[in-house]
Amino acid sequence: MRCSTHPATSAPPPRPPPTRRPKGEMSAIPLHPTRIERLTAWLGEARLDCAVVFGADHVNHLAGYSRYFGGPAAVVVGDDGSRTLVVALDEAPIATEISSADEVVPYGVRGFGLDLDPLGSLIPVVAGLDVVATSHRIGVASELPGAEERFALAAASAELASAAGALARIRLRKDADELERIAAAYGLCWTAQAAVAEASVPGATEIGIFSAGEAAATLAAGTPIEFVGDLLSGPNAAEVCGPIRIPGTRPVAAGEGVVADLVARLNGYWGDTAETHPVSGAPEVVAAREALYGILKATAAKLVPGATGRDLFAELNACIRETFPGGEFPHHGGHGVGLGSFEDPHVIPADETPLEAGMVLAIEPGVYFPGRYGARVEEIFVVTEGGGVELREAFAGSGLPARPDLDPSRSVDA
Amino acid sequence: MRCSTHPATSAPPPRPPPTRRPKGEMSAIPLHPTRIERLTAWLGEARLDCAVVFGADHVNHLAGYSRYFGGPAAVVVGDDGSRTLVVALDEAPIATEISSADEVVPYGVRGFGLDLDPLGSLIPVVAGLDVVATSHRIGVASELPGAEERFALAAASAELASAAGALARIRLRKDADELERIAAAYGLCWTAQAAVAEASVPGATEIGIFSAGEAAATLAAGTPIEFVGDLLSGPNAAEVCGPIRIPGTRPVAAGEGVVADLVARLNGYWGDTAETHPVSGAPEVVAAREALYGILKATAAKLVPGATGRDLFAELNACIRETFPGGEFPHHGGHGVGLGSFEDPHVIPADETPLEAGMVLAIEPGVYFPGRYGARVEEIFVVTEGGGVELREAFAGSGLPARPDLDPSRSVDA
Known part of the structure; x- marks a missing residue:
């Protein structure tokens, strides 16, 4: 299968400017019976x-x-x-x-x-x-x-x-009020990611950075939330997640990456995000993150009714393996989000359920080089006839937290 | 039944000085088959x-x-x-x-x-x-x-x-390694209470104070923890807890109390605490807290094998009602703590299970005056032949977090 996204060495695709719409109006999200x-x-x-x-x-x-x-x-x-x-x-x-x-x-x-x-x-x-x-x-x-x-x-x-x-x-299909709740939790995750970006400086510990993200999301919510996540730095980030490696007291160093997969629940609905943050410049990590973001966007474009998790996984997996020779990808490519943080449908070889308009999926490509570094990105999309609509873009202008500036080249020149 | 503890207007009983023991040795905790x-x-x-x-x-x-x-x-x-x-x-x-x-x-x-x-x-x-x-x-x-x-x-x-x-x-009966895990989680709760005491200043919001406690416990753990709790201020604190009233963006004011019931899990075992923190002097709240602390200690002394939650509740409830005419006490008087944060046995009218040495109970008397204020205190004890041994005292000198300075008269003179 031909990988149609950008190799790790190219520039990432430009992010589309957010479209402004009246408060509360969602873009291109289909209606179905409640x-x-x-x-x-x-x-x-x-x-x-x-x-x-x-x-x-x-x-x-x-x-x-x-x-x-x-x-x-x-x-x-x-x-x-x-x-x-x-x-x-x-x-x-x-x-x-x-x-x-x-x-x-x-x-x-x-x-x-x-x-x-x-x-x-x-x-x-x-x-x-x-x-x-x-x-x-x-x-x-x-x-x-x-x-x-x-x-x-x-x-x-x-x-x-x-x-x-x-x-x-x-x-499996979310109504407008459910999309709004998921988007609110998703917004908190991005607020946490912005705090993680800010806190990812040399000498900060993994748990200190994690805690900064949690505090930012909690304060933005104005109420206690459920907040879980991976936050791994440097070579630890190649060990992917919780069962193996948990955020700890390791101090991060300049030139490393911090992989933050942050998951929050507000009013009973979940949001989920992943970002890879460079610490004072980390060109290899930034390039990997940019390539993964391209794969994420290419996968999102295929989130149309009738597509299956099996086919989406096959393409995403092939792109990762073609883009990163020698890199590992030992996890799923995404999953449903709603009342559960890891629910049907799943972007895995075993899921042949045809997608339907109104389903909500997180897409999360990653790559891991044992002993060196890992990178992962993740955004949430609503399935529509025209492809996945990213949830912040769907609610642009509605008062939900705006897409924060998480350009990973940010600290390269700092 | 005669209430043998101090009325609300008297001074609280002095806290015993912690006994120093070699690291890892527990005081007065019985051994039973593992x-x-x-x-x-x-x-x-x-x-x-x-x-x-x-x-x-x-x-x-x-x-x-x-x-x-x-x-x-x-x-x-x-x-x-x-x-x-x-x-x-x-x-x-x-x-x-x-x-x-x-x-x-x-x-x-x-x-x-x-x-x-x-x-x-x-x-x-x-x-x-x-x-x-x-x-x-x-x-x-x-x-x-x-x-x-x-x-x-x-x-x-x-x-x-x-x-x-x-x-x-x-x-129901905890082994030495389990007591140590519960004590570690309990220590994190007290670390959070110390941060809450520090953060309870005029103008701070409930959620800001809550978040400060959570961050302190997380950083002390050095790893993500589960952290839940009530944190209610001023008249909100009379509404007791989560189903009704949740920590929010209310700013606290001088002369109010902050009731913080903080619960944390580390390595799969829970700790649980409650304290009532005055904001820049709150004599009525401080006096209520001191009287409740006396009732707590009187109840703890009765945590011996053969005692029942039913009898303990009856005495604790009678003392609260005698000490605080017009005050409400619409909750249990305590519960077991271990792999669950709210497990058997329970200090309620319906629990007639005889206590056994090695059981671990949180005791938590409270009193609530609708529209005015609430107060609650809570500590964890191990049941022994000589009465309940408070868990920090059981592990004194073992390297667990020391009892923080939470003297509620602290900020009266500040």
Whole structure:
């Protein structure tokens, strides 16, 4: 296969200038039936009267409710699309304020940590809702261990069917409000990358640089976030990631690269990024990063409906191996992002699922030279008929964090 | 019931000076058979030939192996106590280096994120181990969804029994190496509390103070940690915690209190702390904090074998209500800490489990005045015949972070 991107020694393709659009308007992102419409369509096809789902991601997906330290919760979706959110009593006021559910119903008693079996209170309340009690056939899905089995006992007169597969398929395509949440988390990752770029100076430690990124993202969010990542420097960066090598107290030196793969969750949706930052000039690392960025853009252009992770991986992998003789590429080429930070679809040889418009994928080519250095870049795209639309560009002008200046040649002349 | 601690207006009891002991020696902590000895004793009683466990906490508990971003893993414990750790191929070298297993066996192929069903590689390797393949009766426990069912198919010729209950009981008592890990995480929490004390100045935001604590703990760890917490100021602090009120961009003011409940995980074990920090003098908050600290110490003295969470809660609750007429106390009085940050036993009305020596509990009295302020303190103790031993005191002189100066009268005169 012919690698159509730039070799490591050429200049990177110029980044397109961001297009300014009115706040909140997204560019070139297709509309499809909303997830509630898709769910009620499925309920109809499967001849189900309602869907009952348990667990934080399901509740966030179907009722837009996500909470730091929330108790077990459930959502019931009627075949007319009406949504009832069931939350712990103490959460009912905030759930009423921030969720998109039509109704919020509390369970349990006041107080935190006093009841070791909150499911014992949650499940009877769910089973007792009119919409549930009058249903003959119910679709059920749960992320809470044991909830499905206990609900089956509480709703013994109804026939139950699994809604897990249907919901997994529905989650693959993101609605506009979900894209906005993913973009917000993605923006925090780029805020962190800007802080990492700033902190990547000779003598700084890996963990110090990591912490600077985490603090910047947290302060930008204005609320605690989940933040995880790889941050490896110099020859460590050739060892790719967490299972093998974890950010530590190694001080970085001039001429080295810092690979930062930063992942953040805000309001229950994830963002994911990778950048390779030079420390006071690192021409070899900068050139590798530029070539990888070209491969990233070439792959992104192929994010169209019908493409598969298998084919995308084959092309991306071939380009990396052609561009970097002797370099290793021992990981996937990307993955879905949404309620999960590493979800379907995947850019790997084994994924033959055809992409659909509205899917969201991170693309992340990398290359690793053992004992010398590693480089990786990563951006997130929405699948459209015209190819992947980078998520910051999709929301350009909407008030989300702007693309920060992360030109890796920045510090070469510094 | 008579409340034997100090009223809110009195001075707090003086803190005992730390006793210096040789590095690594613990004071007054009882020895019991190690968890591997207790597990093999149970295997003998239950006439099982080995135990097969899946999942990160089980693996850390029985083989001392914890990894940021680790793949699915398993441990097999023979009836002689021998331990075989099974990890993803890329993790085998680091697992051999850092785990306490007798043998490390790899599964799968090189690379990250390429295999969407690593259990499909892990389970045959586990089932094929000599110790497993020659076992007639096997105890099984899993934290990985589906692993137990799939193992049952792979080991179809053996009779399987659940080891989940036995392992849950074994986890209640901590061995010396586990106490050391909990103490290390607990030390990070106190490092974060010291940073929070420093940052709690007029005009600082809740999220800024939270972030300062997180950064201090991360830098002290020298590696990424899991860090969660409540940090609420002024009247917000009366709303107790996460489901209702989350740290935000509220600036704190002189005369207010900052309640910081900070929880950190290092090497797979958790620490947990709470403190109430005054902002430039807050006499009412300081007095409440001092009275709560007296109640904390009185409760800790009762952490002896045979005591129950029910009785401890009753006394702690009565003391809070007697000391603070009109104040609310809508949460538990404490909980176990170890591989979980909120595990058995619990200081709540419903927990009648008799405590045993070697159990580890956080005790956390609080009081909340809606619209005005809240206060909470929390320390971790090991249950001993002589009462609870505070974890920093147990490890005094061992190189763990010393008790920081968090005297809340500190900033009154500043």
